[in-house]
Amino acid sequence: MTSTREARRAPADKHDARRNELAESALRTLGEIGYAKASLREIAHNSEFSHGVVHYYFHDKLELIVYCVRYYKAQCVTRYDAVVEDATTPDGLLDAFAAKLVETLRDEAPMHRLWYDLRTQSMFEEGLREAVTLIDSTLEQMIWRVVARYAELAGRAPALVPAAAYGVLDGLFQQALLGHQTGDPVAAQRVLDDLVAQVHTLMPLMLAP
Template sequence: MTDQKPMGKLAARAATKGAKREAKKRELAASAIEALKRYGYANTTLRDIAAQSELSLGMLHYYFENKEQLLIYCVRLYKEAFAADIGARIAGLETRESLFQAFAEGLAASIVEDAETHRLWYDIRNQALFDPVFQPVVAEIEASLMELVARIAGDGTDTLPVPVLYGAVDGVFRHLLERQLVDEPRSVQDLSEEFRSLLALTSKA
Protein backbone atom coordinates (compact mmCIF):
# COMPACT_ATOMS: atom_id res chain seq x y z
CA MET A 1 0.00 0.00 0.00
CA THR A 2 2.84 2.41 0.78
CA ASP A 3 4.17 2.21 -2.80
CA GLN A 4 0.88 3.09 -4.48
CA LYS A 5 0.94 6.84 -3.82
CA PRO A 6 4.53 7.42 -5.04
CA MET A 7 3.83 5.29 -8.12
CA GLY A 8 0.69 7.30 -8.76
CA LYS A 9 2.67 10.52 -8.64
CA LEU A 10 5.28 9.11 -11.00
CA ALA A 11 2.58 8.03 -13.44
CA ALA A 12 0.97 11.47 -13.27
CA ARG A 13 4.30 13.18 -13.89
CA ALA A 14 5.02 10.88 -16.81
CA ALA A 15 1.60 11.59 -18.28
CA THR A 16 2.10 15.33 -17.89
CA LYS A 17 5.53 15.14 -19.48
CA GLY A 18 4.15 13.08 -22.35
CA ALA A 19 1.32 15.55 -22.91
CA LYS A 20 3.73 18.48 -22.97
CA ARG A 21 5.99 16.69 -25.43
CA GLU A 22 3.04 15.90 -27.70
CA ALA A 23 1.85 19.51 -27.53
CA LYS A 24 5.33 20.71 -28.50
CA LYS A 25 5.48 18.26 -31.41
CA ARG A 26 2.14 19.55 -32.65
CA GLU A 27 3.40 23.11 -32.38
CA LEU A 28 6.54 22.29 -34.35
CA ALA A 29 4.55 20.37 -36.95
CA ALA A 30 2.19 23.30 -37.46
CA SER A 31 5.17 25.49 -38.31
CA ALA A 32 7.01 22.89 -40.35
CA ILE A 33 4.06 21.94 -42.52
CA GLU A 34 4.03 25.43 -44.03
CA ALA A 35 7.45 24.77 -45.55
CA LEU A 36 6.68 21.16 -46.49
CA LYS A 37 3.46 21.92 -48.32
CA ARG A 38 5.10 24.77 -50.21
CA TYR A 39 8.11 22.87 -51.55
CA GLY A 40 7.15 19.19 -51.27
CA TYR A 41 8.97 16.17 -49.93
CA ALA A 42 11.80 15.83 -52.43
CA ASN A 43 12.77 19.50 -52.45
CA THR A 44 12.86 20.05 -48.69
CA THR A 45 15.41 19.13 -46.03
CA LEU A 46 15.14 19.49 -42.26
CA ARG A 47 17.52 22.44 -42.55
CA ASP A 48 15.16 24.09 -45.07
CA ILE A 49 12.21 23.46 -42.78
CA ALA A 50 14.06 24.94 -39.84
CA ALA A 51 14.95 28.06 -41.83
CA GLN A 52 11.50 28.53 -43.32
CA SER A 53 9.75 27.89 -40.01
CA GLU A 54 12.15 29.98 -37.89
CA LEU A 55 12.89 26.89 -35.80
CA SER A 56 16.29 25.59 -34.76
CA LEU A 57 17.58 22.50 -36.52
CA GLY A 58 18.48 21.05 -33.13
CA MET A 59 14.90 21.46 -31.93
CA LEU A 60 13.56 19.59 -34.94
CA HIS A 61 16.06 16.77 -34.48
CA TYR A 62 15.15 16.49 -30.79
CA TYR A 63 11.53 15.72 -31.60
CA PHE A 64 11.87 14.11 -35.04
CA GLU A 65 14.70 11.80 -36.00
CA ASN A 66 14.53 12.70 -39.69
CA LYS A 67 12.47 14.41 -42.36
CA GLU A 68 10.40 11.30 -42.98
CA GLN A 69 9.20 11.15 -39.37
CA LEU A 70 8.29 14.83 -39.44
CA LEU A 71 6.42 14.51 -42.72
CA ILE A 72 4.48 11.47 -41.51
CA TYR A 73 3.54 13.28 -38.31
CA CYS A 74 2.41 16.41 -40.18
CA VAL A 75 0.30 14.56 -42.73
CA ARG A 76 -1.29 12.33 -40.10
CA LEU A 77 -2.29 15.35 -38.02
CA TYR A 78 -3.79 17.14 -40.98
CA LYS A 79 -5.71 14.16 -42.34
CA GLU A 80 -7.10 13.43 -38.88
CA ALA A 81 -8.46 16.99 -38.77
CA PHE A 82 -9.80 16.65 -42.32
CA ALA A 83 -11.59 13.39 -41.53
CA ALA A 84 -12.98 14.86 -38.32
CA ASP A 85 -14.37 17.88 -40.20
CA ILE A 86 -16.08 15.74 -42.85
CA GLY A 87 -17.37 13.39 -40.14
CA ALA A 88 -18.88 16.30 -38.23
CA ARG A 89 -20.57 17.62 -41.37
CA ILE A 90 -22.36 14.35 -42.10
CA ALA A 91 -23.06 13.36 -38.49
CA GLY A 92 -26.75 12.76 -37.81
CA LEU A 93 -27.80 13.05 -41.45
CA GLU A 94 -29.96 10.22 -42.70
CA THR A 95 -31.26 10.98 -46.18
CA ARG A 96 -29.09 10.23 -49.18
CA GLU A 97 -29.55 13.76 -50.52
CA SER A 98 -28.46 15.46 -47.28
CA LEU A 99 -25.44 13.17 -46.91
CA PHE A 100 -24.33 13.79 -50.49
CA GLN A 101 -24.78 17.55 -50.07
CA ALA A 102 -22.82 17.80 -46.81
CA PHE A 103 -20.09 15.47 -48.05
CA ALA A 104 -19.70 17.39 -51.32
CA GLU A 105 -19.56 20.74 -49.55
CA GLY A 106 -16.94 19.45 -47.11
CA LEU A 107 -14.70 18.15 -49.88
CA ALA A 108 -15.08 21.36 -51.88
CA ALA A 109 -14.35 23.61 -48.90
CA SER A 110 -11.25 21.61 -48.08
CA ILE A 111 -9.88 22.03 -51.61
CA VAL A 112 -10.44 25.78 -51.51
CA GLU A 113 -9.03 26.25 -48.01
CA ASP A 114 -6.25 23.66 -47.86
CA ALA A 115 -5.17 22.81 -51.39
CA GLU A 116 -1.44 22.94 -50.66
CA THR A 117 -1.74 20.63 -47.67
CA HIS A 118 -3.70 18.08 -49.70
CA ARG A 119 -0.94 18.32 -52.30
CA LEU A 120 1.49 17.23 -49.60
CA TRP A 121 -0.72 14.20 -48.87
CA TYR A 122 -0.61 13.11 -52.50
CA ASP A 123 3.14 13.66 -52.47
CA ILE A 124 3.66 11.29 -49.55
CA ARG A 125 1.20 8.80 -51.03
CA ASN A 126 3.22 8.72 -54.24
CA GLN A 127 6.44 8.31 -52.24
CA ALA A 128 4.91 5.28 -50.51
CA LEU A 129 5.04 3.44 -53.84
CA PHE A 130 8.84 3.63 -53.63
CA ASP A 131 9.65 4.01 -49.94
CA PRO A 132 8.14 1.50 -47.46
CA VAL A 133 8.64 3.91 -44.54
CA PHE A 134 5.52 5.78 -45.71
CA GLN A 135 3.34 2.74 -46.41
CA PRO A 136 1.92 2.21 -42.88
CA VAL A 137 0.74 5.81 -42.44
CA VAL A 138 -0.70 5.92 -45.95
CA ALA A 139 -2.64 2.72 -45.27
CA GLU A 140 -3.83 4.11 -41.93
CA ILE A 141 -5.03 7.38 -43.44
CA GLU A 142 -6.72 5.74 -46.41
CA ALA A 143 -8.56 3.39 -44.05
CA SER A 144 -9.97 6.37 -42.15
CA LEU A 145 -11.00 8.08 -45.39
CA MET A 146 -12.65 4.90 -46.63
CA GLU A 147 -14.68 4.78 -43.42
CA LEU A 148 -16.11 8.19 -44.30
CA VAL A 149 -17.03 6.98 -47.77
CA ALA A 150 -18.65 3.91 -46.22
CA ARG A 151 -20.96 6.20 -44.25
CA ILE A 152 -22.02 7.81 -47.51
CA ALA A 153 -22.56 4.45 -49.16
CA GLY A 154 -24.85 3.26 -46.36
CA ASP A 155 -25.71 -0.43 -46.60
CA GLY A 156 -24.28 -0.58 -50.11
CA THR A 157 -27.45 -1.95 -51.72
CA ASP A 158 -27.89 0.95 -54.12
CA THR A 159 -24.38 2.37 -54.44
CA LEU A 160 -21.06 1.18 -55.75
CA PRO A 161 -18.93 -1.01 -53.45
CA VAL A 162 -17.04 1.13 -50.91
CA PRO A 163 -13.53 0.59 -52.39
CA VAL A 164 -14.81 1.55 -55.86
CA LEU A 165 -16.70 4.55 -54.51
CA TYR A 166 -13.62 5.66 -52.58
CA GLY A 167 -11.51 5.38 -55.74
CA ALA A 168 -14.01 7.46 -57.69
CA VAL A 169 -14.19 10.19 -55.06
CA ASP A 170 -10.42 10.24 -54.61
CA GLY A 171 -9.83 10.44 -58.36
CA VAL A 172 -12.15 13.41 -58.80
CA PHE A 173 -10.76 15.08 -55.67
CA ARG A 174 -7.22 14.69 -57.01
CA HIS A 175 -8.20 16.11 -60.40
CA LEU A 176 -10.09 19.09 -58.98
CA LEU A 177 -7.25 19.77 -56.55
CA GLU A 178 -4.73 19.92 -59.39
CA ARG A 179 -6.95 22.25 -61.37
CA GLN A 180 -7.37 24.45 -58.28
CA LEU A 181 -3.60 24.72 -57.88
CA VAL A 182 -2.68 25.10 -61.55
CA ASP A 183 -5.62 26.84 -63.21
CA GLU A 184 -7.88 29.65 -62.07
CA PRO A 185 -9.32 28.74 -58.63
CA ARG A 186 -13.00 27.87 -58.43
CA SER A 187 -15.50 28.56 -55.67
CA VAL A 188 -16.73 26.12 -53.04
CA GLN A 189 -20.13 26.12 -54.71
CA ASP A 190 -18.72 25.21 -58.13
CA LEU A 191 -16.55 22.41 -56.74
CA SER A 192 -19.40 21.15 -54.59
CA GLU A 193 -21.57 20.73 -57.69
CA GLU A 194 -18.85 18.58 -59.26
CA PHE A 195 -18.81 16.25 -56.26
CA ARG A 196 -22.60 16.13 -56.07
CA SER A 197 -22.75 15.11 -59.73
CA LEU A 198 -20.24 12.36 -59.10
CA LEU A 199 -22.10 11.04 -56.07
CA ALA A 200 -25.37 11.04 -57.96
CA LEU A 201 -23.77 8.96 -60.71
CA THR A 202 -22.45 6.40 -58.23
CA SER A 203 -25.95 5.64 -56.96
CA LYS A 204 -27.61 2.72 -58.69
CA ALA A 205 -31.07 3.84 -57.61
Protein backbone atom coordinates (compact mmCIF):
# COMPACT_ATOMS: atom_id res chain seq x y z
CA MET A 1 0.00 0.00 0.00
CA THR A 2 2.78 2.43 0.95
CA SER A 3 4.64 1.74 -2.29
CA THR A 4 1.50 2.44 -4.30
CA ARG A 5 0.95 5.77 -2.58
CA GLU A 6 4.58 6.73 -3.13
CA ALA A 7 4.37 5.77 -6.78
CA ARG A 8 1.27 7.92 -7.22
CA ARG A 9 2.92 10.82 -5.46
CA ALA A 10 6.17 10.65 -7.39
CA PRO A 11 5.13 12.59 -10.54
CA ALA A 12 3.78 15.47 -8.47
CA ASP A 13 6.87 15.45 -6.28
CA LYS A 14 9.12 15.56 -9.34
CA HIS A 15 7.04 18.36 -10.83
CA ASP A 16 7.34 20.44 -7.64
CA ALA A 17 11.05 19.69 -7.38
CA ARG A 18 11.64 20.92 -10.93
CA ARG A 19 9.58 24.06 -10.28
CA ASN A 20 11.73 24.70 -7.21
CA GLU A 21 14.89 24.26 -9.29
CA LEU A 22 13.55 26.73 -11.83
CA ALA A 23 12.63 29.15 -9.04
CA GLU A 24 16.15 29.05 -7.58
CA SER A 25 17.64 29.68 -11.01
CA ALA A 26 15.16 32.42 -11.88
CA LEU A 27 15.68 34.21 -8.57
CA ARG A 28 19.32 34.81 -9.42
CA THR A 29 18.38 36.53 -12.67
CA LEU A 30 15.43 38.42 -11.20
CA GLY A 31 17.56 39.67 -8.33
CA GLU A 32 20.05 41.14 -10.79
CA ILE A 33 17.81 42.69 -13.45
CA GLY A 34 14.55 43.28 -11.58
CA TYR A 35 10.93 42.65 -12.45
CA ALA A 36 10.47 45.06 -15.35
CA LYS A 37 13.36 43.80 -17.46
CA ALA A 38 12.73 40.10 -16.86
CA SER A 39 10.96 37.84 -19.32
CA LEU A 40 10.68 34.08 -19.49
CA ARG A 41 13.14 34.09 -22.36
CA GLU A 42 15.62 36.30 -20.49
CA ILE A 43 15.32 34.15 -17.37
CA ALA A 44 15.89 31.00 -19.42
CA HIS A 45 18.86 32.61 -21.21
CA ASN A 46 20.56 33.22 -17.87
CA SER A 47 19.90 29.72 -16.53
CA GLU A 48 20.66 26.13 -17.39
CA PHE A 49 17.08 25.62 -18.58
CA SER A 50 15.68 26.21 -22.05
CA HIS A 51 12.88 28.67 -22.73
CA GLY A 52 10.63 25.74 -23.59
CA VAL A 53 11.26 24.07 -20.23
CA VAL A 54 10.59 27.28 -18.30
CA HIS A 55 7.38 27.87 -20.27
CA TYR A 56 6.24 24.28 -19.68
CA TYR A 57 6.31 24.73 -15.90
CA PHE A 58 5.16 28.36 -15.80
CA HIS A 59 2.54 29.85 -18.08
CA ASP A 60 3.96 33.37 -17.97
CA LYS A 61 6.39 35.66 -16.17
CA LEU A 62 3.86 36.64 -13.53
CA GLU A 63 3.20 33.04 -12.50
CA LEU A 64 6.93 32.32 -12.31
CA ILE A 65 7.72 35.43 -10.26
CA VAL A 66 4.90 34.85 -7.79
CA TYR A 67 6.10 31.29 -7.33
CA CYS A 68 9.71 32.42 -6.92
CA VAL A 69 8.91 34.98 -4.26
CA ARG A 70 6.66 32.58 -2.35
CA TYR A 71 9.41 29.96 -2.50
CA TYR A 72 12.13 32.32 -1.30
CA LYS A 73 10.12 33.99 1.44
CA ALA A 74 8.91 30.61 2.75
CA GLN A 75 12.54 29.95 3.59
CA CYS A 76 13.07 33.45 5.01
CA VAL A 77 10.20 33.57 7.48
CA THR A 78 11.97 31.21 9.87
CA ARG A 79 15.22 33.17 9.65
CA TYR A 80 14.92 34.69 13.13
CA ASP A 81 13.42 31.70 14.94
CA ALA A 82 16.77 30.70 16.41
CA VAL A 83 17.36 34.29 17.52
CA VAL A 84 14.10 34.17 19.47
CA GLU A 85 14.57 30.67 20.85
CA ASP A 86 18.20 31.08 21.95
CA ALA A 87 17.97 34.55 23.50
CA THR A 88 18.19 34.70 27.30
CA THR A 89 18.73 38.46 27.78
CA PRO A 90 17.36 41.57 26.03
CA ASP A 91 20.83 42.72 24.95
CA GLY A 92 21.71 39.23 23.73
CA LEU A 93 18.59 39.18 21.57
CA LEU A 94 19.39 42.60 20.10
CA ASP A 95 22.95 41.52 19.29
CA ALA A 96 21.77 38.34 17.56
CA PHE A 97 18.91 40.05 15.72
CA ALA A 98 21.13 42.87 14.43
CA ALA A 99 23.79 40.37 13.35
CA LYS A 100 21.20 38.36 11.42
CA LEU A 101 19.91 41.50 9.68
CA VAL A 102 23.45 42.37 8.63
CA GLU A 103 24.11 38.85 7.42
CA THR A 104 21.03 38.64 5.22
CA LEU A 105 21.53 42.16 3.85
CA ARG A 106 25.15 41.46 2.95
CA ASP A 107 24.68 37.94 1.59
CA GLU A 108 21.27 38.17 -0.10
CA ALA A 109 20.98 41.75 -1.31
CA PRO A 110 19.70 40.81 -4.82
CA MET A 111 16.80 38.87 -3.31
CA HIS A 112 15.84 41.75 -1.07
CA ARG A 113 16.04 44.20 -3.98
CA LEU A 114 13.67 41.94 -5.89
CA TRP A 115 11.25 41.79 -2.97
CA TYR A 116 11.02 45.58 -2.65
CA ASP A 117 10.71 45.86 -6.42
CA LEU A 118 7.78 43.45 -6.46
CA ARG A 119 6.10 45.06 -3.48
CA THR A 120 6.13 48.37 -5.35
CA GLN A 121 4.97 46.72 -8.58
CA SER A 122 2.04 45.11 -6.73
CA MET A 123 0.48 48.57 -6.40
CA PHE A 124 0.05 48.57 -10.17
CA GLU A 125 0.07 44.83 -11.03
CA GLU A 126 -3.06 43.24 -9.59
CA GLY A 127 -1.76 39.74 -10.25
CA LEU A 128 1.05 40.30 -7.76
CA ARG A 129 -1.06 41.83 -5.00
CA GLU A 130 -2.42 38.74 -3.27
CA ALA A 131 0.95 37.00 -3.03
CA VAL A 132 2.75 40.16 -1.92
CA THR A 133 0.13 40.90 0.74
CA LEU A 134 0.34 37.36 2.09
CA ILE A 135 4.13 37.40 2.19
CA ASP A 136 4.17 40.83 3.82
CA SER A 137 1.88 39.46 6.52
CA THR A 138 4.19 36.52 7.24
CA LEU A 139 7.18 38.85 7.44
CA GLU A 140 5.30 41.06 9.87
CA GLN A 141 4.58 38.04 12.05
CA MET A 142 8.25 37.03 11.88
CA ILE A 143 9.39 40.45 13.10
CA TRP A 144 6.71 40.53 15.78
CA ARG A 145 8.03 37.30 17.27
CA VAL A 146 11.36 39.05 17.77
CA VAL A 147 9.77 42.18 19.27
CA ALA A 148 7.48 40.19 21.56
CA ARG A 149 10.37 38.07 22.83
CA TYR A 150 12.46 41.18 23.42
CA ALA A 151 9.62 42.70 25.45
CA GLU A 152 9.26 39.50 27.44
CA LEU A 153 12.97 39.36 28.27
CA ALA A 154 12.93 43.05 29.24
CA GLY A 155 9.93 42.54 31.48
CA ARG A 156 7.92 45.18 29.66
CA ALA A 157 5.01 45.29 27.22
CA PRO A 158 5.30 46.27 23.56
CA ALA A 159 4.26 49.87 22.93
CA LEU A 160 3.51 49.28 19.24
CA VAL A 161 1.12 47.04 17.34
CA PRO A 162 2.72 44.44 15.04
CA ALA A 163 2.15 46.46 11.85
CA ALA A 164 3.86 49.53 13.30
CA ALA A 165 6.84 47.55 14.61
CA TYR A 166 7.24 45.89 11.22
CA GLY A 167 6.99 49.23 9.44
CA VAL A 168 9.76 50.72 11.55
CA LEU A 169 12.19 47.82 11.17
CA ASP A 170 11.36 47.13 7.53
CA GLY A 171 11.92 50.80 6.71
CA LEU A 172 15.24 50.72 8.53
CA PHE A 173 16.29 47.61 6.63
CA GLN A 174 15.24 49.02 3.25
CA GLN A 175 17.22 52.21 3.83
CA ALA A 176 20.26 50.15 4.80
CA LEU A 177 19.84 48.06 1.65
CA LEU A 178 19.82 51.20 -0.48
CA GLY A 179 22.89 52.57 1.25
CA HIS A 180 24.73 49.29 0.93
CA GLN A 181 24.58 49.42 -2.88
CA THR A 182 27.13 52.23 -3.19
CA GLY A 183 29.97 50.08 -4.50
CA ASP A 184 32.29 51.63 -1.92
CA PRO A 185 33.35 48.92 0.60
CA VAL A 186 34.06 51.46 3.33
CA ALA A 187 30.70 53.18 2.91
CA ALA A 188 28.93 49.82 2.69
CA GLN A 189 30.47 48.69 5.98
CA ARG A 190 29.47 51.98 7.58
CA VAL A 191 25.86 51.31 6.56
CA LEU A 192 25.98 47.89 8.24
CA ASP A 193 27.45 49.38 11.40
CA ASP A 194 24.75 52.05 11.42
CA LEU A 195 22.07 49.37 11.00
CA VAL A 196 23.32 47.57 14.10
CA ALA A 197 23.40 50.83 16.07
CA GLN A 198 19.89 51.78 14.96
CA VAL A 199 18.48 48.41 15.98
CA HIS A 200 19.89 48.92 19.47
CA THR A 201 18.46 52.44 19.59
CA LEU A 202 15.00 51.75 18.17
CA MET A 203 14.05 48.46 19.77
CA PRO A 204 13.90 49.84 23.35
CA LEU A 205 11.59 52.61 22.06
CA MET A 206 9.11 49.94 21.01
CA LEU A 207 8.50 49.00 24.64
CA ALA A 208 6.11 50.65 27.05
CA PRO A 209 7.71 52.59 29.96
